[in-house]
Amino acid sequence: MSNKDDGTGPEAAPSDNLARSTNFRPLRTWPALLLVALMFVTRFGPNLLEGDPSGYWMVSVFGPLLCCLLLVIWWLAASRATWKERLFGTLGLIGALALALWLADPTMRGPGTTTLTVPMGMVVFGLGAALLRARRPAIRTGVALLLALAGFGFTTLLRNEGMTGNYVLGLHWRWSLSPEESLLAARKTAAKPDRMDSGKIREALSHPEWSGFRGPDRASRSLGPQISTNWAALPPRLLWKIAVGPAWSSFAVAGNLLFTQEQRGPMETVACYDADTGREAWNQQIEARLEDPMGGPGPRATPTLASGGLFITGATGKFLRLDPATGDVVWKQDLSTVAGRKAPMWGFAASPLVTGSVVIVYAGGSNGKGVLAFDSATGAPRWSAAAGTDSYSSPQLNTIAGEDLVLMLSNEGLVFLDPASGKARLNYEWKFSPYRALQPRLVGDDLILLPTGMNAGTRAIRVTKPNGQLAAEELWTSRNLKPDFTDIVTYQGYAYGLDAGIFTCVDLKTGQRKWKGGRYGQAQILLLENSGLILVAAESGQVVLLAADPNEHVEVASFKALAGKTWNHPVVVGDRLYIRNSQEAAAYQLPLANTKLAADIQ
Numbered sequence: 083m084s085n086k087d088d089g090t091g092p093e094a095a096p097s098d099n100l101a102r103s104t105n106f107r108p109l110r111t112w113p114a115l116l117l118v119a120l121m122f123v124t125r126f127g128p129n130l131l132e133g134d135p136s137g138y139w140m141v142s143v144f145g146p147l148l149c150c151l152l153l154v155i156w157w158l159a160a161s162r163a164t165w166k167e168r169l170f171g172t173l174g175l176i177g178a179l180a181l182a183l184w185l186a187d188p189t190m191r192g193p194g195t196t197t198l199t200v201p202m203g204m205v206v207f208g209l210g211a212a213l214l215r216a217r218r219p220a221i222r223t224g225v226a227l228l229l230a231l232a233g234f235g236f237t238t239l240l241r242n243e244g245m246t247g248n249y250v251l252g253l254h255w256r257w258s259l260s261p262e263e264s265l266l267a268a269r270k271t272a273a274k275p276d277r278m279d280s281g282k283i284r285e286a287l288s289h290p291e292w293s294g295f296r297g298p299d300r301a302s303r304s305l306g307p308q309i310s311t312n313w314a315a316l317p318p319r320l321l322w323k324i325a326v327g328p329a330w331s332s333f334a335v336a337g338n339l340l341f342t343q344e345q346r347g348p349m350e351t352v353a354c355y356d357a358d359t360g361r362e363a364w365n366q367q368i369e370a371r372l373e374d375p376m377g378g379p380g381p382r383a384t385p386t387l388a389s390g391g392l393f394i395t396g397a398t399g400k401f402l403r404l405d406p407a408t409g410d411v412v413w414k415q416d417l418s419t420v421a422g423r424k425a426p427m428w429g430f431a432a433s434p435l436v437t438g439s440v441v442i443v444y445a446g447g448s449n450g451k452g453v454l455a456f457d458s459a460t461g462a463p464r465w466s467a468a469a470g471t472d473s474y475s476s477p478q479l480n481t482i483a484g485e486d487l488v489l490m491l492s493n494e495g496l497v498f499l500d501p502a503s504g505k506a507r508l509n510y511e512w513k514f515s516p517y518r519a520l521q522p523r524l525v526g527d528d529l530i531l532l533p534t535g536m537n538a539g540t541r542a543i544r545v546t547k548p549n550g551q552l553a554a555e556e557l558w559t560s561r562n563l564k565p566d567f568t569d570i571v572t573y574q575g576y577a578y579g580l581d582a583g584i585f586t587c588v589d590l591k592t593g594q595r596k597w598k599g600g601r602y603g604q605a606q607i608l609l610l611e612n613s614g615l616i617l618v619a620a621e622s623g624q625v626v627l628l629a630a631d632p633n634e635h636v637e638v639a640s641f642k643a644l645a646g647k648t649w650n651h652p653v654v655v656g657d658r659l660y661i662r663n664s665q666e667a668a669a670y671q672l673p674l675a676n677t678k679l680a681a682d683i684q
Contacts, residue, residue, distance in 0.1 A: 106219055110162045111212035114153060118208050121149040121201055142249060143196055150204040161211070167223045174227040179203060182234035187256050189242040192375040194251060203234035244378030244664075246647060247566070247604025247621055248583065252378070261646070261665035262379070265325045266347050283407040286337025287390065291655045294334050294386035295433035300478040300521050302571055303609040304654040308675035311615070311627060313639035318625075318659065318670040322360030327351060328664040329380035330431075332651040334387045339363065340660060341392055341406065342667070345371060345380035350396045352385060352404060357658070357669060366409040372397035372429040378664055382429050382474070384651070388436030389458050395443055397429030403441070403461060413461030420454055420463065421447025423471075431474040431519075435488065437501045440464050442488055446471045453477060453490055453497075455504055465504030470494035474519035474567070482527065483547035489530075491522045496532055496543075498552060508545070508552035514538055519567040523577070525590060529557070531577060535566030540577070542593060560593030562586065569651070571609040571616060573630045578616055580605065585618070587632050599635035602626060606651045613675070619643070619652040619661055643668060 124145025154175070158168050182199060183191065190199065210226035217225075243252040243260060254260070259267070296302040310316060327344030334341040338357040345351065349367035356363055373379055383395035392406040399417035404410065417430055423446060432444035440455040447454075452469030456462060470492025477490045479501065487507060488499040493515065498508040516536050523531040532541045539561035543554045563570065563581050570579030576596065577588050585600035603621025609630065610617055615638065618626040623644035629636040648663035659670040 106164055107162045109211055109215040109222065110160060111208075111215045113156045113160060114208040114212055117149045117153050117156065118205050121146045121205060124149065125197075125201065143193075146201040147196055150200050153204050153208050157211075163223070164219050167219045171223050171227060174223075175203070175207065175230055178227065178231040178234050181231070182238055185235070185238040187238070187241040188373070189375055190237050190240060193245060193249075194237060194240075194242045194375060197249070198240075198251060198253075199234055199237040202236060203230045206230055206233040242375055244374070244647065245376045247649075249376075252647065261325065262328050262345065262347070265327055265665075268325065269346070282337070283339065286339055287387065287406055290334065290336035290387040292333065292335035292653050293388060295332060295384035295476055296521065296569065296651055297653075299480070299524075300476065301523065301609075302521075302569055302607065302651065303611050305611055306654060306656050307612065309610055309613045309615060309627075309657075310673040310675045311613075311638045313627070313641060313673070316673040317641055318643075318672050321358070321658075321669040321671055323666060323668040324355075324360045325665065326353075326662060326667045327380060328378050330377065330382050330649050330664070331380075331662075332384040333653045333660045333662070334385045334392070335653060335655050335660065336387055336406070339406070341385045341387065342662065343381035343383065343385060343394065343396075347371075350381055350398070350400065352392070352394055352402075352409065354406070354409060355667075357660070360667070360669065364409040366404055366411065368396065368400050368402070370396050370398040370400055372425065374428055377428050380664065382431035383433045383476070386434040386436055386441075388441075391436075391458065393434035393436060393441050393458075395430055395432055395434055397431070398425050399430050399445075401434075401443060401456070403458070415456060415461050415463075417443065417445045417454065420466075421445035421451040422449070423447045423451075426472065426474075427517075428474060431476075433476040435477040435479060437479050437486070437488070440501065442477045442501065444469065444473055444475065444477055444490055444492070446473060446492070452492065453488070453499060453504065455501075467497070467499050467504040467506060469497045469499075472517045474517055475521055478521060480524045482524065482530075482545050483552060485547075485552075489522050489524075491518050491520065491532060493518055496522055496530070498545075508554060510543060510554045512541060520565060521569050523570060523572055525572050529590070530554075531570065531572070531590075533563065533565050533570050533579065535564060537561070537564060539564050540570070540588075540593070542590065558593040560588060560595075562593060562595040562598075563588050566604065567649075568604055568606060571607055573609055573611065573614070573616075574632075576630075576632045578609075578628075578630065579607065585628070585635060587635075589632070596632045597635050600626075600628070600637065604649060606649065608652050608654060610654060617652060617654065617659070619648055619650070621648055623648045623663065625652070625659070625661065643670065 128141045207230035210229040214222035327346040331343040340355040350370045353365045354363040386393040392404040394402045401415040403412040435442040441458040442455045450468045453467045455464040469490045473492035475491045495512040496510040520533040540563040541559040542557040565579045568580045586598045587596040605620045608617045616628040625643040626640040627638040646665045653660040
């Protein structure tokens, strides 16, 4: 008898014996294991690296999806599964995914599907097939499909409350109350809003301290008294903190009145609060709701106080003038109807601009309906102008070359409009295929910064007026400042903002980086000009003071102001900090530089 091993002797592997006796082979699983490992690397690896968030998004989402597709190809073409297994397994995966999506919370569709549901199901399918590679086809395929169903189905237990600036889902158990649901439940038993003294309201409204989005000139700078930086000894004092509905609106401020926008169930809500107590003075509700799986629900724009009115842009396109003393509707328009377009991906987000007798807003319609102007008193359409089709910026008024001009930054570039007629005085083309969501920044009387996110950087242009016609020339374009949707500030020859998620200072003369350091998520910032400080409202709800110093990144002080994701622009009026996010709002009294640290300050 020969001693040659023919695969039937005692040295033969059990899996080989099983394969020879049943006419099937063990699965070839090393490609599946490699793809599963690669899926984890592409999903989580890029977030550990310095770079543009758009790159994170592309690699973190499409990398795992590509691996999932390759897993299906492996199963069909290279797994050594029987043809019945391949057919049954593929149809089973499709059915399991379809069932999971049908049962999932609506907020888990879209980004939740691509970044979590599909990868989870395919990962456990691949691992299950690898673990049972040598078992009978019915067992290994059946168990792998059950695991895939569990992986796909796990996300039916979750809901998504939007994504962070680095595209991480805000996941919570599906049965838990959201902050919005908790707010609505509490309001069922809450006292009705108190009407404030109309005389005091009218007096305050005559000179609003903070008229709207990023302040009167949209520059996000506070000209208040000098702030003390010794927060360890004298921290900001909490005046009040309240629950609010989700929105990415900021505040308009007049005296002791705060105006903002919120989502409360099916109703978009404009609310007026007492700045001293946080108590609601009035609210006005309109039935409208934008559901966005990335940003979450709620309005995006900030109310504008001007000409005795309160002007509002809703996320679905409702455009109104309210009486700021009572909340009563004066007139109402619909941007979708006037501009002839549906709400953009993340809703209508432009805060209104009031100048002269018109109120101006960006709508992004085609055929010359990009920017719309209405009579501020009656709401009647006055003019319209072309200004691209994709922007989450707001129109702003600046004086350039002796002219008052409306500046609007869109995917097409920067357009300069006459505020009375809408006539384009200059159209500076700098096309950018995705959206723009930032404000142009006028420095001096002729230098304009055009911040653009998603890896494009920031451009500086100089505007001149030869022969009575406006002209613009590019000074520099720098990828050292790529702020995405975090607005920048300028101070004494330098620009400050986020570059791919890291705080950065660049020279306004050259666009060259001076320093880079400090991670605050997709923060929003405010210049405290008389203090030489930059107040950072970090995405985590932390408030950080930075020195506006071009030589180095210096954190001066910080404290935890809010809980939850914070993308809203902070407001400082005098020594008051007003800050909010999608679930709560608060007012803090900031210590002043001349405040004594003795007991008499208490």
